[in-house]
Amino acid sequence: MSLQPCRPAPALTLVNELPDHGPRIEALLNRAFGPGRFAKVSERVRELADFAPELSFVHTREDRVLGCVRMWRAACGDQPIVFLGPLAVEESERKHGVGALLVEQACAAAQAAGEAAVVLVGDLPFFGPLGFEVAPDVMMPGPVDPKRVLARRFAPVDLRGMVGAR
Numbered sequence: 247m248s249l250q251p252c253r254p255a256p257a258l259t260l261v262n263e264l265p266d267h268g269p270r271i272e273a274l275l276n277r278a279f280g281p282g283r284f285a286k287v288s289e290r291v292r293e294l295a296d297f298a299p300e301l302s303f304v305h306t307r308e309d310r311v312l313g314c315v316r317m318w319r320a321a322c323g324d325q326p327i328v329f330l331g332p333l334a335v336e337e338s339e340r341k342h343g344v345g346a347l348l349v350e351q352a353c354a355a356a357q358a359a360g361e362a363a364v365v366l367v368g369d370l371p372f373f374g375p376l377g378f379e380v381a382p383d384v385m386m387p388g389p390v391d392p393k394r395v396l397a398r399r400f401a402p403v404d405l406r407g408m409v410g411a412r
């Protein structure tokens with residue numbers, strides 16, 4: 247039996263999302279989430295919020311888009327926030343830290359832009375180590391498991407109320 251060499255970690259290139267990435271991002275999101283992706287409550291937020299390409303990133307290799315994170319300027323009650331999502335990494339590229347890196351980069355950009363907090367709907371076991379915690383007073387514009395409504399604060403802001411447009 248011959249030993250297989252370890253698969254090397256991929257070279258990472260994160261760049262801001264550009265309009266040209268759009269069709270490849272859509273294809274990645276369709277593969278990652280399937281046809282139910284537009285039924286998610288996060289989509290209701292995205293319909294109300296303003297897309298922030300300068301806070302959104304893609305991981306590319308050659309001309310392929312292998313990961314993406316999108317960010318949206320929104321509000322929670324009266325408090326301006328950034329809403330994160332969708333986040334996706336091509337299945338063959340997962341478990342190399344790309345997902346965590348995309349989240350870190352998007353959060354760093356939001357903080358550098360003076361934003362006070364990032365809110366998302368996701369799994370605490372993945373997002374907790376990235377600085378997110380359950381945000382029990384944040385209300386979403388549709389049914390959601392409250393344990394999956396998470397926030398990362400850059401300042402001591404009071405996050406309570408409905409997530410919607412600024």
Ligand SMILES: CC(C)(COP(=O)(O)OP(=O)(O)OC[C@H]1O[C@@H](n2cnc3c(N)ncnc32)[C@H](O)[C@@H]1OP(=O)(O)O)[C@@H](O)C(=O)NCCC(=O)NCCS
Pocket residue numbers: 278279333334335336339340341342343344345346347367368369371372
């Ligand atoms: C979630 C996702 C972006 C992570 O991408 P990734 O590049 O594999 O992320 P990382 O390499 O930084 O982290 C991988 C780790 O997170 C874990 N993880 C991934 N999704 C998780 C989840 N939903 N809940 C808990 N842990 C999760 C993996 O099991 C892995 O753990 P390990 O390192 O102990 O094996 C990717 O799995 C994906 O695109 N999933 C489908 C779309 C999706 O669910 N997006 C998130 C919506 S909130």
